[in-house]
Amino acid sequence: MTSHLRGEGVKARSLRAALMSVANVVGNNGLRLISNLILTRLLFPEAFGLMALVQVFIYGLQMFSDLGINASIVQSKHGDDPRFLHTAWTLQVMRGAVLWVVALGLAIPAAAIYDEPQLRQLLPVVALSVIIGGFQPSRVMLASRHLKLERLTIIELSAQVLSIMLMLIAAWWWRSVWSLAFGAVMTAVLRTTFQALFLDGDRDRFRLDRAATREILGFGAFIFFSTIATFAVTMGGRAILGAYVATDLLGIFSIGFMLAALPDLATTQIARRVLFPLYRIKPPIESAENQTSLFRAHRMVAGLAIAMSIILACVGVWLVDALYDTRYALAGPVVVLISFASIPAYAVIGSQNVLLASGDSRRYFFLQSAMAIAIIAFTYLGVTRAGVVGVLMAPALANLLIYPYRAALTARYKAWDPVGELSLMAIGFAATGLAVWVQWDRIITLF
Structure with a gap:
């Protein structure tokens, strides 16, 4: 294993990057x-519900204004050119201020x-993290x-x-939703500061090169519309649910x-x-x-996501009961149903990236739009017909x-892997479906 990780070849760098991504996700989560x-x-369920609503808006702003800057740097043949990089960074800073x-x-x-007056103050404060x-x-x-x-x-x-240490101190001191807002801003401050201080490479400067701007915005035009659709895919259910349930219940579901x-956070990264x-x-x-x-690499990532979902489907109710007090009991069945409903997405996770890597942001937009609709x-x-369960199954x-x-x-682009995707989907549905059946007496409380 050590020999495979050494060197600067594509395989060695890929393995090290995958290990670092897993370490980042495991540590972070x-x-x-x-x-x-x-x-x-320290806090109350309503605080988590309020922050869930704030996060819907913040995430929506970020998605509704994505110019594909990060994807441009990764896929462009000019991605190492300082003029291209300075232009991308300048556009990114301008975007944050506008947001x-x-x-x-x-x-x-x-x-x-x-009908939550505190959103008037919470939203602008948490949005400072976008500028940073x-x-x-x-x-x-x-x-x-x-x-x-x-x-x-x-x-x-x-x-x-x-940032977590500072947020916990703030929560102990304030006992308010403002401690969560403070934590969100401090996370952005510390992460951006540390990246600027400790990553090797040239410092970014304000610059707008005409050719680089044209390339980024040309590639990003469809990314812009794609991410609007992606917002609906990732946060639409939570936004709609927030209009149908009380804030304290939304806070419980957010857990x-x-x-x-x-699994999504680990494997999407x-x-x-x-x-x-x-x-x-x-x-x-x-x-x-x-x-x-690439099929082998994709099957490993998708298999990891589905394996984690199977585990969560089996232990989700027990995990919530063990970790949280009785106020959060409904979160357990939510974990089980989301684990079941996520199987099709995990079986194909990341496969759409072949479109962006090939510069085909137009078809990427078409795919994301179809998913959003x-x-x-x-x-x-x-x-409207099944309440929370209907949202979770969507x-x-x-x-x-x-x-x-x-x-x-x-x-x-020869990136469709029917054998791998459909096999993983079948295994995932069978295992998580069994977990749903075994724990049906708890799941039925969501109806």
Whole structure:
């Protein structure tokens, strides 16, 4: 194993990047879980519900304005050119400032929509993290482009440890939702500062090169619209659910969402930081050898996600009962159902990145738009007919409906792996379905 990790070859860098991605996710989410357990003793469910609503808006702002800057750095042939990097960083900083102004304008309407006056102050404050994150150095994406994530992982985990410590102190002192807002801002401050200080490479400067700007915005035009659709895919259910349930109940469900999202957080990062660059470095359309290598890598990532989902489906109820007090009991069945509903998405995780790696942001937009339409339709139908359970099942139905279209698009670049994807899907559904059946007496409480 050690011999495979040594050297600067693609395989060695890929393995090290995958290990660093797993270490980052395990460390990050282990810290989040520990902090969450402490916070639930210091705060009340409504605080988590309010922050869940704030996160919907913040995430929505970020997704609705994504210019594909990070993806441009990873896939462009000019991704190592200082003029290109300085231009990308300048656009990123400008975007962060604009987003904060938009968040300021949305605060009052958001408070009115959800009948939560505190959103008027919470939203602009938490949105400061977007401005700060805009100063993230371009060296972060260069590390991903070249599959060199060791130092970046240490930096991000160190920033996470410090920000969590500060947030817990604030929660103990204030006993208010403002401690969560403070933690979100401090995470952005520490992460961006540490990245700027400790990552190797040239410092970013304000610059707008005409050719680089044209390339980034040209590639990012469809990314911009794609991420609007991605918001609906990832956060649409939570946004719709927030309009149908009380804030304290949404806070309880957010605990379930957090625990059930662990496989997604772990493997999505590997797909973004490892599979995406690999699709650029070794395009499957170029040779059967490349295709075989990428299928193997993709099956490992998807298999990891599905294995984690199976474990969570089996222990989700017990885990919530063991870690949280009785106020959060409903989060257990939520974990089980999300684990079941996530199987189709995990079986194909990251496969759409072949479109971006090939510069085909247009078809990537078409795919994300189709997913968004499907998931919004199923979410709305689900919440009106089956409540929370309908919302939780919407992703599974949407992914199954769109699967043939996804297969057709990825097949254009010889990245469709029907044997691997369908086999993993069948195994995942069988195992998580059994877990749902065994724990049905607890799941039925969600209806």
